[in-house]
């Protein structure tokens with residue numbers, strides 16, 4: 001297995017979470033919570049989310065009304081962390097943010113306090129999606145605006161045909177016989193063209 005060379009100071013470790021298997025607590029019911037709710041449901045409509053906020057805006061209510069997400073309009077309390085795997089905090093009160101983060105740490109709940117890097121165990125990313133291909137982008141917190149721009153560039157330039165390629169590759173992958181190293185060799189040969197510059201379908205010459 002090849003190891004990657006250490007990339008200077010960016011120590012973030014990327015993962016892709018299965019939100020239909022995890023319990024997510026979203027605290028806050030304003031603009032930022034609305035964005036986070038959209039990101040969670042946009043990636044995983046079956047995400048297991050619970051929302052708690054002192055006041056829930058009309059826009060957040062509208063999204064909640066189209067889902068089965070349980071919600072309560074009251075301040076966060078420690079019991080809200082029961083059975084929670086992941087918390088996303090989007091409240092407009094810095095003291096409450098810090099206090100909630102501390103309680104999450106005590107319970108070992110992985111937490112993101114929106115726009116507060118020092119109160120984050122993980123960052124949210126910009127997401128490019130073409131069918132089953134998903135690319136998550138982070139700038140190590142340097143510039144979320146650049147992450148958004150990189151997403152836009154990749155969305156424009158990455159061909160839609162990638163979905164057909166993935167489906168074909170899955171069929172080929174399932175039909176291959178032989179030992180593991182033989183399969184890896186064949187799959188590498190078939191896909192060699194994808195790594196050649198200017199040879200992706202739809203890619204400009």
Ligand SMILES: C[C@@]1(CC(=O)O)C2=NC(=C\c3[nH]c(c(CCC(=O)O)c3CC(=O)O)Cc3[nH]c(c(CC(=O)O)c3CCC(=O)O)/C=C3\N/C(=C\2)[C@@H](CCC(=O)O)[C@]3(C)CC(=O)O)/[C@H]1CCC(=O)O
Pocket residue numbers: 036039112113114115116117120122123124125126127137138139140141142143144145146147148151
């Ligand atoms: C990617 C994205 C995902 C998402 O949030 O879902 C995301 N921020 C997005 C947008 C965005 N956020 C902000 C702006 C205004 C312009 C600007 O500041 O650039 C814009 C641009 C816009 O909205 O156009 C404000 C902002 N954000 C943070 C701070 C605090 C600080 O930097 O200290 C401040 C200043 C607050 C203030 O001034 O009060 C911090 C974080 N924002 C992160 C993620 C994490 C690092 C990601 C990375 O590693 O790159 C991190 C560290 C923690 C976190 O929140 O997870 C999403 C793009 C989604 C998309 O469209 O693709």
Ligand SMILES: NC(=O)c1ccc[n+]([C@@H]2O[C@H](COP(=O)([O-])OP(=O)(O)OC[C@H]3O[C@@H](n4cnc5c(N)ncnc54)[C@H](O)[C@@H]3O)[C@@H](O)[C@H]2O)c1
Pocket residue numbers: 027028029030031032033052053054055056057074075076090091092093094096114115
């Ligand atoms: N909206 C933006 O574009 C933006 C940009 C940068 C930073 N921020 C920051 O993100 C945070 C949230 O912003 P917003 O625009 O969503 O604010 P908002 O005022 O629209 O919503 C805040 C929400 O937090 C809830 N809340 C406050 N204390 C709570 C508690 N103890 N328990 C449960 N719920 C609680 C409120 O009831 C409300 O629903 C703020 O810290 C803000 O400074 C927002």
